[in-house]
Amino acid sequence: MSKELKIILLALAGIFVIIQFIPANKPANEPSDYDFFASNMVPADIELMIRTSCFDCHSQEVKYPWYAHIAPSSWLVARDIRHGRHHLDFSKWNDLDKRKKLDALDEISDEVKHGDMPMPIYTIIHTDAKLTQEQRNKLIDWADDLAEKVFEE
Numbered sequence: 001m002s003k004e005l006k007i008i009l010l011a012l013a014g015i016f017v018i019i020q021f022i023p024a025n026k027p028a029n030e031p032s033d034y035d036f037f038a039s040n041m042v043p044a045d046i047e048l049m050i051r052t053s054c055f056d057c058h059s060q061e062v063k064y065p066w067y068a069h070i071a072p073s074s075w076l077v078a079r080d081i082r083h084g085r086h087h088l089d090f091s092k093w094n095d096l097d098k099r100k101k102l103d104a105l106d107e108i109s110d111e112v113k114h115g116d117m118p119m120p121i122y123t124i125i126h127t128d129a130k131l132t133q134e135q136r137n138k139l140i141d142w143a144d145d146l147a148e149k150v151f152e153e
């Protein structure tokens with residue numbers, strides 16, 4: 001190994017160690033009495049899909065993977081969860097008024113239709129979260145059906 005390469009590798013290792021001290025501010029899970037799935041509006045197969053493919057960014061039941069504890073990936077995970085929850089938090093579904101529920105269901109249908117959700121970068125590692133076209137169609141139909149029910153309420 002050349003001297004220059006050694007210096008570069010040592011510098012990179014040093015940077016890696018130093019950035020571990022920059023906190024990611026990972027958002028915590030807030031305890032809640034509300035259970036989105038106990039509400040009778042989510043069939044079992046849909047529940048499984050949402051739990052597996054969406055809950056790590058859109059709920060208060062986030063399971064942090066190992067790479068969430070190591071910078072720089074920890075910063076990205078924390079950011080996705082913050083932004084994800086801000087847009088949609090299944091654990092706080094009941095706090096939404098009727099119009100916001102309808103908006104959320106419309107967005108869910110849209111995001112899943114266009115393949116934007118679950119985030120493709122997430123499913124590279126969480127391969128079980130990947131949705132087949134058939135699963136996508138089921139999720140879309142469910143969101144559209146529920147929107148109709150919410151609308152009529």
Ligand code: HEC
Nearest residue numbers: 053054056057080083084087088107108111117118119122
């Ligand atoms: C790895 C984290 C992650 C996963 C997993 C994930 N999302 Fe998201 N989601 C995000 C982030 C981050 C945003 C905010 C996007 C932005 O800021 O542009 C978002 C935004 C959304 C939005 C709002 C879009 C808008 O424009 O208002 C919906 C709806 C949504 N996601 C649905 C889902 C559904 C349904 C699943 C599961 C099938 C899912 N997401 C899985 C991170 C995630």
